[in-house]
Amino acid sequence: MNLRSSWALVKGLWLSWLQYRSFFFILAFGWMIPPLIYMLVWYTAAGDQGLAGFTRGEFAAYYLVLILVNQITFAQTNWTVGDMIRTGQMNQILLRPIHPIMDAVAAEFAGKLVYLIFDVPIVALLALLLQPQMDFQALNGLLFIPALLMAWALRFFWGYWLALLAFWATRADALLTLQDTLMFLLAGQVAPVALLPGALQTAAIVLPFRSMVAFPVEVLTGRLNGTDLLTGFAIQAAWLAAAVILYRLVWTRGLRHYAAIGG
Amino acid sequence: METPIINVEQLSKTYRVPVRAAGLKASLRSFIRPQYDDIAALRDVTFSIQSGEMVGLIGPNGAGKTTTLKLLSGLLHPSHGSVEVAGFIPWERRPAYLRTISMVLGNKSQMLWDIPPADSFRVLGEIYAVPQAEFHQTLDELVDLLDMRELLTKPVRNLSLGERMKCELTASLLYRPRVLFLDEPTLGLDVSVQLRLRRFLADYNRRSGVTVILTSHYMADVTALCPRVLLIHHGRLLFDGELAELARKMAPFKQIRLNLDTEKNNGDLPLPAGVDMVERDSNSLTLRVPRAESAGITARLLQTLPVVDLTVEDPPVESVIDQVYSGGEL
Numbered sequence: 001m002n003l004r005s006s007w008a009l010v011k012g013l014w015l016s017w018l019q020y021r022s023f024f025f026i027l028a029f030g031w032m033i034p035p036l037i038y039m040l041v042w043y044t045a046a047g048d049q050g051l052a053g054f055t056r057g058e059f060a061a062y063y064l065v066l067i068l069v070n071q072i073t074f075a076q077t078n079w080t081v082g083d084m085i086r087t088g089q090m091n092q093i094l095l096r097p098i099h100p101i102m103d104a105v106a107a108e109f110a111g112k113l114v115y116l117i118f119d120v121p122i123v124a125l126l127a128l129l130l131q132p133q134m135d136f137q138a139l140n141g142l143l144f145i146p147a148l149l150m151a152w153a154l155r156f157f158w159g160y161w162l163a164l165l166a167f168w169a170t171r172a173d174a175l176l177t178l179q180d181t182l183m184f185l186l187a188g189q190v191a192p193v194a195l196l197p198g199a200l201q202t203a204a205i206v207l208p209f210r211s212m213v214a215f216p217v218e219v220l221t222g223r224l225n226g227t228d229l230l231t232g233f234a235i236q237a238a239w240l241a242a243a244v245i246l247y248r249l250v251w252t253r254g255l256r257h258y259a260a261i262g263g
Numbered sequence: 264m265e266t267p268i269i270n271v272e273q274l275s276k277t278y279r280v281p282v283r284a285a286g287l288k289a290s291l292r293s294f295i296r297p298q299y300d301d302i303a304a305l306r307d308v309t310f311s312i313q314s315g316e317m318v319g320l321i322g323p324n325g326a327g328k329t330t331t332l333k334l335l336s337g338l339l340h341p342s343h344g345s346v347e348v349a350g351f352i353p354w355e356r357r358p359a360y361l362r363t364i365s366m367v368l369g370n371k372s373q374m375l376w377d378i379p380p381a382d383s384f385r386v387l388g389e390i391y392a393v394p395q396a397e398f399h400q401t402l403d404e405l406v407d408l409l410d411m412r413e414l415l416t417k418p419v420r421n422l423s424l425g426e427r428m429k430c431e432l433t434a435s436l437l438y439r440p441r442v443l444f445l446d447e448p449t450l451g452l453d454v455s456v457q458l459r460l461r462r463f464l465a466d467y468n469r470r471s472g473v474t475v476i477l478t479s480h481y482m483a484d485v486t487a488l489c490p491r492v493l494l495i496h497h498g499r500l501l502f503d504g505e506l507a508e509l510a511r512k513m514a515p516f517k518q519i520r521l522n523l524d525t526e527k528n529n530g531d532l533p534l535p536a537g538v539d540m541v542e543r544d545s546n547s548l549t550l551r552v553p554r555a556e557s558a559g560i561t562a563r564l565l566q567t568l569p570v571v572d573l574t575v576e577d578p579p580v581e582s583v584i585d586q587v588y589s590g591g592e593l
Contacts, residue, residue: 008389015386016377091338092373095366096390097358259340259354 005098009106017114028115031074032067032122038190039063043130052195057133058221062192064123064132065217070189071115073152073212077104078159082166082173090258101160101251108156135222143229147216150236155212157243164247167254182207188214194223205231208239267311268442268474269335274344276305276330276498304330306498307344314441315472317464319479319489319506323588327498328478332444335476336366349441362391365440367431367448374419380430381415384437391438398437405433408463425456432460436467445477449484461487482580494587501587506580513583517557518576521548524569535563551578 042059045051054062081104084090093100162175184190186204193204193214204210215232218224224232279299283289305327312318320328333339334346337353337360346353351360375383388398406412409429414422419430428448435443445464449457465488468475479485485492486506494502494509502509523546532548534540537556542549552560557575564570 004392005390008386011389012375012378012382012386015382016375088371091333091368092371094338094356095336095361095364095373097361097392098390256340259338 006102006106009098009103010110013107013110014114017110025118028071028118031071031115032119034184035063035067035070035189036126039066042191054192054195055133057131060127060130061132061134061221062217062223064127064130065220066188066213067123068116068119069148069151069216070213071119072112072148073155073216075108075156075159076111077107078156078163078176079173080107081160081163082176085164085166085258104156104160108152134220136220137222140220140222144216144220147219147233147236150233150240151212151216154208154236154240154243157240157247158208158212161243161247161250164250164254167250167258183209183212186210187212188217192223193218205235208243211236211239265313268314268349269310269312269476270345270347271311271335272309272345274305274308274331274334274346275303275342276327276334276339277342278302278304303498305334305495308495308498308500309344310493310500310503312474312476314474315468316491317468317475317477317489319477319485319492320495321478321482321485321492321584322495324480326495328495329446330498331495332366332446332476332478336364336444337361362438363440364442364444365435365438366444366446367435368446372419372427372431373434374427374430376420377418379416379418380422380433383419383430384434387434387437393438397439401437401439402433405436408466409433410459425452428452428456428460432463436473439471440473442474443476445475445479447478447480449479449481457481457483464488482584486580496587507577510577510580510583511554513586514578515554516551516578517554518578519550519552519557519561519564520572520574520576521550521564521568521570522546522572523548524571533567535560535567 039059039062042051042054042063043056046054046056046059048056050056050058084093090100093103096103159176159179162179165175186193186196186200186207186209188204188210193201193210196204204214211232215236219229219232278301280302282298282300308327308331320331322328330339334341335348335353337356340354349360349363351357351363353360353364373387374380375386384402385398388402393401406415409432411426411429411433414426414430419427422430432448448464449460452460461484464475464477467473468488475488477484477489490505492502492504492506492509493500502512518541534550537553538560539551540548541551550564561573561575565573
């Protein structure tokens, strides 16, 4: 991969975004609101006695970490890839001497840094107000890093292959919307996965969505024992492999189809 | 003779397009069982182009011009036949190939919309890994040739269409490609900008030896820039050669313009046989005569009519082309 070119793409995006910085901060704020609401609901429901193994402070810790993880792993470009295919903008990207996925990766990287400038101070402020509690251990902190990176990669490739269906269908967005709904339910957003009722909890653990957001949060907040950690990583790795394979498959086929019908 | 930089052999491209009758019932049916039509966009096209040539690709809308450029640039797979450009097979889209070619699509932009061109150029320079010194030298040269220094710092979205096309051309030449594909580069531009761009392209081609294939609906672009034209119609290559030759072949006649002395002109005009009246505006006439007989007829006209002024010329390219486009044959 050509590092210099990718870095140039990142810089180009930053330059563009600097023209309308407020828009991005509003977007980042919008992504933060739903988890904030769930947090306040659970925080209030927990009262002084706690709820389902979570104290007030633990809910606060869980959701504050989740806000950051959700932002870092949010696959923003997946929504734009389909549009680029439909509008023919993909032609310009295909004519560049770097792999088209780098365009999306660069946008991810450029975006994440901008959002975090906004998010970190807000989360820090909320942490001062809400007094989160968690049993922080160095090992969890260390494991959090690969869990977070894999969560990002999984969410990115998963959304990317869905978006690439635009090569065939004119409105592949519907699948992305469906995915967002499942994310809301099963990725530990509306409630921590441990609090979901039986069948839903199993579904959450087996399907890829928990691996995309909740898993790294659970790792860092120390809610998983050794076995849970191992299975969690195994499931995450398996889904990531599946997502990458699906992406490769859909990309090659899609491109062949695109080249056959013309952009 | 050196090996051509572009070699196209028996190239065909067939699109599969979904077909569907109007109405809800028909769309439901096509949702369950979609039907397709095969549309032959390009049929059995063969040509080759030498390095440094400027070739005009002409033909009516839907003739297959853009399809040809997309096949050459690697955006499309051929259905049949082969394409080779600068030793590469385009649709493999090797990075080395993509650095060799450049494509300007008149209706699509490669500029970043919100930032000044200078920043876009820098990003493109990095994407194409152009060494710093070379980048500045090339950019300076292009900016001077196109006289666009004052545009460099304005956001692209605030530029006019003509200014934007100057930027597109600069962007496409920053990494000094060897082959340039231009799809309707002057579309929608005013006459003086068109002239300026034409002068630039001719100049740049002379300086750099870049090979250019250009499509345009403005015959003036083609007559000014391209000694050689490829005429495509209904996906077939109908003509490959000089534009003047096309006119001769297409139009085996000449056009004679006459201005008559009004007082002596009594309205009754004895025209020799084989002469067609194309236009008559009181005392000025436009006649069409067979090419071979034009000299004899001119002499006769001078004898029989009160001629004040007379010119013999080739028919305008537009009318020749119109004849091909509407007739579809050569």
